[in-house]
Amino acid sequence: MDFTNPLVYGVPCFIAFILLELTYSKTHGDDHLYEWKDLFASGAMGIGSAIIAPLVKVVSAIVIFEYTFEFFNPLVDGVRTNIMGYESFGYAWYVWLLCQLADDFTYYWFHRANHEIRILWAAHIVHHSSDNFNLGTAVRNGWFTILYKPLFYMWMPAIGFPPEMVVVALGIEALWQFQLHSVYVPKMGWVEKIFNTHTMHQVHHAQNVEYLDKNHGGFLNIFDKLFGTWKELDDDIDVKYGVIHAPNSYNPLVILTHEFKDIWNDTKKSPKLTHKLMYIFGPPGWSHDGSTMTVKQQQRLFREQKKKNPAVAFSRPN
Structure with missing residues (x-):
């Protein structure tokens, strides 16, 4: 057919x-x-x-x-x-x-x-x-x-x-x-x-x-x-679209490649092969020195902050 x-x-x-x-x-x-x-x-x-x-x-x-x-x-x-x-x-x-x-x-x-x-x-x-x-x-x-x-x-x-x-x-x-x-x-x-x-x-x-x-x-x-990844839109939260590590460019080639460039730069931060592989195949935001956070780490911190201060409604990723 x-x-x-x-x-x-x-x-x-x-x-x-x-x-x-x-x-x-x-x-x-x-x-x-x-x-x-x-x-x-x-x-x-x-x-x-x-x-x-x-x-x-x-x-x-x-x-x-x-x-x-x-x-x-x-x-x-x-x-x-x-x-x-x-x-x-x-x-x-x-x-x-x-x-x-x-x-x-x-x-x-x-x-x-x-x-x-x-x-x-x-x-x-x-x-x-x-x-x-x-x-x-x-x-x-x-x-x-x-x-x-x-x-x-x-x-x-x-x-x-x-x-x-x-x-x-x-x-x-x-x-x-x-x-x-x-x-x-x-x-x-x-x-x-x-x-x-x-x-x-x-x-x-x-x-x-x-x-x-x-x-x-x-x-x-x-x-x-x-599998635990569903979330309903909350009408009380002001939605911010996009990504925090944005290309800040309208050039299609920059938009297409900027994150690959960031990966390359991050792999040079540590001489250890395991660290280099994590920068490539690990979750976005992973860092060997804790200078940046993964999504799970950010959300864990956000929940802890919200417990301390229920008024917390919006936070931007690192």
């Missing part, structure tokens, strides 16, 4: 909705929702991703996913049979649902890893580097993330999901993620018991200490709730 990635049709919609939200914000007094230089920087990152993504798709979908599927699901008497002994999955409607659920589970751990492993964070921080939260920010994607993302999904064709089905599931996930980047959609009641919504994604993009590394889910929030 031949399936087209939904993103082929999504890109024109992305542009249309960005322009619609931009126009609405400017005509309704929200002049600071979009900043022109920031929007152009996000657009440049998005264009780069759009150019690179099809090239990577050839490697991921045709080579990696296809090879993995063929290797773990060889033809046995004309039937695709998984090496575990069962017949590989077909295209029944429930298989599509299971594939989408498997995709969301994978996306959760892929996304969480991007926040908890510094070398991956260096690629992903591009998406969080804007101080604005809007549909323009949704296309502000790091180019290097595309290179290793397929590796997280290889298990899906390995257990029997057809490669093209996995690609479609990835496209659907990306479409959902795009539309989450809007402040104009309020809390959605019962929908928020199951799905990842706009207010939850506002939490994810916030640099408030209590919001850091929360809500990694794709279109569902069940895995955040299962």
